[in-house]
Each structure stands twice: as structure tokens, then as C-alpha cells.
Amino acid sequence: MAKRIDVSGLSAFYGTHKAIDDISMTVEPRSVTAFIGPSGCGKSTFLRTLNRMHEVTPGGRVEGKVMLDDENLYGQGVDPVAVRRTVGMVFQRPNPFPTMSIFDNVAAGLRLNGSYKKSELNDVVERSLKGANLWNEVKDRLNKPGSGLSGGQQQRLCIARAIAVEPQVLLMDEPCSALDPISTLAIEDLIGELKERFTIVIVTHNMQQAARVSDRTAFFNLAAVGQPGKLVEIDDTDRIFSNPSVQATEDYISGRFG
Amino acid sequence: MASTTPTQMDTAPPVVSGARSTGRAGDKIFSGLSKGSGILLLTIMASIAVFLTYRATLALSENEGNFLTTFDWNATGNPPVFGIAVLLYGTVVSSIIAMVIAVPIAVGIALFISHYAPRKLAGPLAYVVDLLAAVPSIVYGIWGALFLVPYLGGLTSWLNQYLSFTYIFDKTQVGVDRSLFTVGILLAIMILPIVTSVSREVFLQVPRMNEEAALALGATRWEVIRMSVLPFGRSGVISASMLGLGRALGETMAVATVLSPSFLISGHLLDPGGGTFAQNIAAKFDEANEFGRDALIASGLVLFLLTLLVNGAARMIIARRKEYSGANA
Numbered sequence: 001m002a003k004r005i006d007v008s009g010l011s012a013f014y015g016t017h018k019a020i021d022d023i024s025m026t027v028e029p030r031s032v033t034a035f036i037g038p039s040g041c042g043k044s045t046f047l048r049t050l051n052r053m054h055e056v057t058p059g060g061r062v063e064g065k066v067m068l069d070d071e072n073l074y075g076q077g078v079d080p081v082a083v084r085r086t087v088g089m090v091f092q093r094p095n096p097f098p099t100m101s102i103f104d105n106v107a108a109g110l111r112l113n114g115s116y117k118k119s120e121l122n123d124v125v126e127r128s129l130k131g132a133n134l135w136n137e138v139k140d141r142l143n144k145p146g147s148g149l150s151g152g153q154q155q156r157l158c159i160a161r162a163i164a165v166e167p168q169v170l171l172m173d174e175p176c177s178a179l180d181p182i183s184t185l186a187i188e189d190l191i192g193e194l195k196e197r198f199t200i201v202i203v204t205h206n207m208q209q210a211a212r213v214s215d216r217t218a219f220f221n222l223a224a225v226g227q228p229g230k231l232v233e234i235d236d237t238d239r240i241f242s243n244p245s246v247q248a249t250e251d252y253i254s255g256r257f258g
Numbered sequence: 259m260a261s262t263t264p265t266q267m268d269t270a271p272p273v274v275s276g277a278r279s280t281g282r283a284g285d286k287i288f289s290g291l292s293k294g295s296g297i298l299l300l301t302i303m304a305s306i307a308v309f310l311t312y313r314a315t316l317a318l319s320e321n322e323g324n325f326l327t328t329f330d331w332n333a334t335g336n337p338p339v340f341g342i343a344v345l346l347y348g349t350v351v352s353s354i355i356a357m358v359i360a361v362p363i364a365v366g367i368a369l370f371i372s373h374y375a376p377r378k379l380a381g382p383l384a385y386v387v388d389l390l391a392a393v394p395s396i397v398y399g400i401w402g403a404l405f406l407v408p409y410l411g412g413l414t415s416w417l418n419q420y421l422s423f424t425y426i427f428d429k430t431q432v433g434v435d436r437s438l439f440t441v442g443i444l445l446a447i448m449i450l451p452i453v454t455s456v457s458r459e460v461f462l463q464v465p466r467m468n469e470e471a472a473l474a475l476g477a478t479r480w481e482v483i484r485m486s487v488l489p490f491g492r493s494g495v496i497s498a499s500m501l502g503l504g505r506a507l508g509e510t511m512a513v514a515t516v517l518s519p520s521f522l523i524s525g526h527l528l529d530p531g532g533g534t535f536a537q538n539i540a541a542k543f544d545e546a547n548e549f550g551r552d553a554l555i556a557s558g559l560v561l562f563l564l565t566l567l568v569n570g571a572a573r574m575i576i577a578r579r580k581e582y583s584g585a586n587a
Contacts, residue, residue: 056473058377085476095467099489108485109475158471165475 002029002199003069003168005050010064011228012042012049014057019045021228023064025218027169032191032200034210034237037220038252042229043203046220047171050201051087052080068168085113088167092174094154096146096161102129103142105157109165124164132160133190152183159190163198170194172202176209188213207253211241219249310559317552325556329521331538333553334546340553342560344521348438348532349561352513353506355442355527356449361499363446364453369483371454372461384458391451399515402444407516410435410443414528429528436518439527441534444512449502456501460494461487493576500572507565510536535561 005027012020020042027033035043048054049062052073066073073083096105106125110116116124125142129135134156138149146157155175162170172191176184191213194200204210210217218234233246244250318325320338328341367387371380414435422428468486477485488495513534519541520531539554546554 051474053470053474056470081476081478083476084474089474091467091470091474093467095465095471097471097485097489098468099492100485108472112475112477112481161471161475 002197004029004067005169005199005201006065006067007050008065008067010046010049010062010066012045012054013059013061013063015059017226018228020049020220021230023231025231025234027199027201028216029199030195030197031215032195032202032213033216033218033234034214035201035203035218035220036205036207036210036252037229037232038222039205040225040229041220041222043218043220044173045229046231047173047201047203050169050171051089052083053089055080085109085165086167087169087171088162088165089171090155090158090162090173090175093178094151094158096149096154096157098145098147100146101143102138102146102149102157105146106160106164109161113165125160128160128164129157131163131194132156133186133193134160150183152179152186155179155183155187156190159187159194163194167198169199169201172200174203174205177205184209207241211237217241219244219246219252221248221252307562310555310562313552314556314559317549317556320549321553329523331521331542331553333542333550338549338553342535342557344523345533345535345538345557346560346564347523348441348517349507349534349536349564351527351532352438352441352445352534353503355439356445356506357499357503359443359446360449360453360502361495364450364498364502365457365495367450367454368457368461369487371458373479373483373487384455387451387454389451390447391455395448395509396511396515398444398448399512402440402512402516406440406444407435410440414439418528425525426527428526430524430526431529431531433530434518435528436516436530437528438517438532441513441517441532442527444516445506445509448509448512449505452505453495453498453502456498457491457495460491460498464490496572496576500569503568504565507561507568508536509534510540513537514540535564 007026008024010020010023011018023046035047037043045054050066050073052062054060054062062074064074068086072078073087096102097108100108103125106128107116107121110121110124126135126139129138134153137153138144138157146154149157155178159170159175176187179187188209191200191202195215202210202213214237216234217237217240219232219240220229221232222229232248233240233244235245239245240249241253244253250256317333317338321340322337323330323339323341325341327343328339329344331340331345332338333340367383371384371387375383414429414437417427418429464487468490469482472482472485514537517532517534517537518530519533519537521533522531524531535557539558542554543551
């Protein structure tokens with residue numbers, strides 16, 4: 001179910017602008033890795049290179065290697081569509097398909113992968129919604145549009161949609177930044193449960209959140225505006241927040257930044 | 259308040275009551291203008307309806323034939339006999355043919371411009387499609403008569419040979435292709451630009467995050483279009499089609515130039531003959547007397563009602579799935 005990500009020498013570009021420079025790191029399976037750092041440091045861009053979403057942006061280009069266990073995502077002949085079926089993603093703003101019902105939203109990924117019997121779909125939808133702690137709230141209105149749910153419910157619907165296809169890795173790009181504190185707590189609890197089954201990478205602006213949910217934390221920084229972002233260090237979350245080995249990390253997490 | 263702090267009141271500038279709003283006059287003018295335009299529009303529509311109805315009743319009260327079922331238009335005869343059956347049939351059938359041909363092609367072109375074409379190609383292509391809309395309809399008519407009619411023979415005989423079992427493509431009369439089918443093709447070309455450019459605008463407005471949702475699930479480009487773009491653009495495409503249909507229903511010169519009119523209803527679309535409301539009015543108006551014109555106006559009223567009906571139906575289709583539309587996301 002869960003695979004290790006091994007990134008080496010990865011740089012990403014928007015046209016001629018280099019957004020992130022020469023990043024190497026390992027993300028352990030069945031764990032939560034948080035990316036923190038100031039705005040514009042490239043942590044979201046880096047996240048999007050892990051499922052080849054970066055290259056759908058016009059001018060987006062990547063150099064380097066991302067190994068998922070022993071397969072290079074940027075290898076010759078690797079289909080980015082296949083990569084995205086293996087590496088799921090949850091976005092900053094909840095984006096359920098507005099024209100689909102709750103059921104169809106969750107089943108959307110499965111229907112892409114082939115034809116399923118109605119009973120199989122029912123099982124997967126129920127399992128995924130339960131996995132996203134949303135089942136009890138929506139089980140009576142699966143045929144209602146997903147856009148009618150609250151923001152926090154929509155985000156959990158998006159998580160259900162992502163885990164329905166049983167990805168190897170789940171990427172989350174600031175999944176709580178558009179949510180209220182109670183919904184945020186619900187998502188954080190959910191992340192704790194999901195890491196039993198998936199490799200999770202989460203970008204967050206909220207350092208308390210990184211400290212609460214993650215096992216390992218990576219700190220990104222950039223030398224100046226317009227410069228590419230770099231990985232400063234990655235370590236166990238406890239160490240990053242108590243005794244980081246780089247001064248810049250300590251300055252950032254203690255608020256003495258910029 | 260005022261009695262306790264008279265000095266402050268004197269020195270401090272009044273905040274609320276005295277604050278001068280520079281936009282007040284502009285507000286009034288603008289609201290008057292927009293209200294006036296709205297009322298003017300309704301008045302014009304009502305006047306047209308009243309005018310058409312009044313003149314139409316004058317003619318209808320003298321009509322010796324059944325207005326709905328008579329296959330003839332002899333309003334100047336004695337007694338006057340005229341009916342809209344052929345015109346209604348011809349208008350609806352030629353417009354349906356036009357929609358069936360034009361809407362899929364237009365959606366295809368719009369998707370190509372918005373999602374497939376490289377940016378360098380998309381701009382000029384969109385411009386060329388928009389240019390098609392600027393060609394006057396008489397030019398389409400002349401082109402249709404001089405080019406489409408003589409060169410359509412290959413297609414129509416092919417359809418006749420292989421698809422005659424469908425009845426509609428069974429050509430029973432030998433003759434030039436001045437048929438409702440030809441008119442439909444011509445109308446399709448004429449409504450293509452409007453349907454294309456409105457659809458393209460809608461497709462370009464699909465929120466990026468809707469498309470990324472599909473991409474992140476491992477959707478191919480076509481699957482992204484099917485899951486995110488088309489559902490979002492659905493009501494826009496319907497509106498675009500209705501704009502096109504409005505033009506097809508009312509098109510006059512191009513139809514009058516291409517069709518060889520006759521007062522027959524034939525299910526064989528390739529057979530020459532038939533007529534449409536607008537074409538019939540254009541053909542008969544000049545030589546009609548006062549009463550003949552009233553009769554033509556009666557047919558115009560039916561076209562007016564037909565257009566209203568089509569637009570109402572389109573609105574209902576859009577409203578029925580409103581909660582699923584992208585607008586409330």
C-alpha cells in the first residue's frame with residue numbers, strides 16, 4: 001500500500017525561472033512528512049513534482065529523479081497519468097466536482113480506472129467515506145451534490161475521493177488553510193488514522209499543525225525573492241521543533257524570521 | 259449630547275451628516291438609465307406583440323382555410339386560404355438539421371481552441387471563427403446557391419444510396435439539391451461561429467481547481483474535459499445553442515436564396531421544396547396587398563411564439579440542474 005519516496009537532485013522551473021533548486025530527501029512509508037517554510041519557498045511546487053502535477057502548469061518543467069520504491073516517476077516512458085493514479089492529492093481549497101453527487105465524487109477515480117459493478121462501487125464509496133470520517137454525515141444524502149456540503153465536509157469528501165483509488169502516497173497541499181478550527185481538527189485526526197495505510201506528505205503554513213500531525217518535518221527557505229527555494233533540513237519533527245541543526249530553522253519556527 | 263459638548267461639536271467636522279458623497283448624482287443618473295432601458299425593452303417587446311397580434315387577427319378572421327393545417331398560402335386569393343403547416347415544418351426541420359450538425363462541431367472547435375491547441379494557434383483560430391459571424395447572410399445565400407447546391411450532389415446521392423432505408427435520406431424526387439437538407443447545412447455553417455465563440459468563453463472559465471481535481475485522480479486530457487469542463491460548461495453550451503437556434507429559426511435571405519419553395523411537407527429531407535416562416539415572408543411580402551401582409555404577419559407571430567417557446571425550454575433545462583451547476587461551487 002505505502003511506498004517510500006526517494007528524491008534526488010530535483011529542480012523545478014516555471015519557464016526560465018527556477019522555483020526550487022537541487023532538492024534531495026527521503027519520505028518514509030506509513031508516516032507523515034510535513035513541509036514548512038515561508039511563502040514562495042517552493043514547498044507547494046515541490047509537492048506538485050511528486051505526482052507530476054507541476055508540469056501541467058504552462059512552462060512547468062522538472063529536472064532530477066523521484067523514486068517511488070524502485071521506479072523513477074520521471075523515467076523514460078512513464079505516463080504522468082499513471083503516476084497521478086498512484087500518488088493522490090488533496091488541494092488547498094476543497095474542490096469536489098460541482099456537477100457530481102457525493103457518491104459520484106468518491107467513485108470518480110474508480111470509474112476512470114475501469115468499469116466496476118454497482119455493488120463494488122457501493123463498497124468502495126462506503127469504505128472511503130468511512131475512512132475519511134464522513135460516512136455518518138452523508139450516508140443519507142449520497143445522491144445530493146458534493147458542493148452542498150460545508151467546507152470541512154467538502155475537504156473530507158476530497159480526501160475520500162483521493163483514497164478511494166488506494167494510492168501509494170497521499171499529498172496534501174495546505175488542506176486546512178481554508179477551514180475553521182473544528183474542521184481542521186477533524187482533518188488532523190483523520191491524517192493520524194490515514195498514516196497507518198498511506199505515505200502522507202503535507203504542506204502547511206501552520207507550524208503547530210506540523211508539530212501535531214507529522215513524524216518528520218522538512219524546512220524550506222529561499223535566499224531572497226526571485227531566488228529558487230531550497231531544502232534547509234529534514235529531520236524528526238521533535239528535533240526540528242526542539243533542537244534543529246540549522247540556525248535558519250530555529251529562527252523560522254521561533255518567529256525570528258525576516 | 260450636544261448640550262454637554264458644544265465646543266467639540268463646533269470644532270470637529272461632522273462625520274456622517276455632512277459627509278459629501280460625490281457619487282450621489284451619478285448613482286441617480288445611472289439607476290434612472292438602467293431602469294429606463296429595462297422599461298423601454300419591455301415596452302418595445304409588448305408593442306411588437308400587440309402589433310403582431312392585432313394585424314394577425316385581422317387576417318385570421320377572414321381566412322377560409324385552417325391556419326394550422328392548410329398546405330397552401332394564397333392570402334391574396336378570393337376567398338383567402340393560407341396555413342402555416344408547411345412553414346412550421348420547414349422552419350423546425352431545417353433548424354434541427356442545423357443544430358445537429360453545428361453544435362457538436364462547434365463544441366469540438368471550442369474545446370480545441372480552449373484546451374488542445376497550442377496558444378500560438380488558438381488565438382488566430384478563434385479570430386477566424388469570429389470573422390465567420392461577420393459575413394452577411396446574403397453572402398452565405400449566394401455561396402449556398404452557387405456552390406453548395408451544385409456540389410452537394412455527391413453527398414446527397416451517397417446518403418440516398420446507403421441510408422435510404424432511414425426514410426429521411428430517401429430521395430424520391432430527381433432534381434437539384436434545393437432541399438431543407440441543404441438549407442440545414444447552410445444554416446449550420448452560419449450558426450457555427452456564435453455557438454463556437456460562446457462555448458469557448460465558457461470553457462475558458464472553468465476554474466483551474468476543478469480541472470486539477472480530475473488531473474490529480476489520474477484523468478487524461480479527454481477525461482478532464484468530460485469530468486470537469488463539459489459539466490461546468492453545459493448550461494453555457496445550451497445558451498450558445500439557443501443563440502444559434504434563434505438565428506437559424508429567423509434566417510431569411512440565405513434560406514430564400516437556396517430553397518426552391520413549395521407548399522408540400524415531405525419527410526424525405528433530400529427532396530427539393532418546403533418553406534420557412536422567414537423565407538415565405540421575404541418571398542411574398544413585396545407583392546402582397548394589405549391583407550396579404552396581415553396574413554404574413556400572422557405567420558411572423560407564430561415564429562415569435564416558437565422562439566419564445568424554445569428559449570423557455572432552454573431555460574428550464576438549465577434551471578433543472580441548477581444545484582449541480584458549477585456556479586455555486
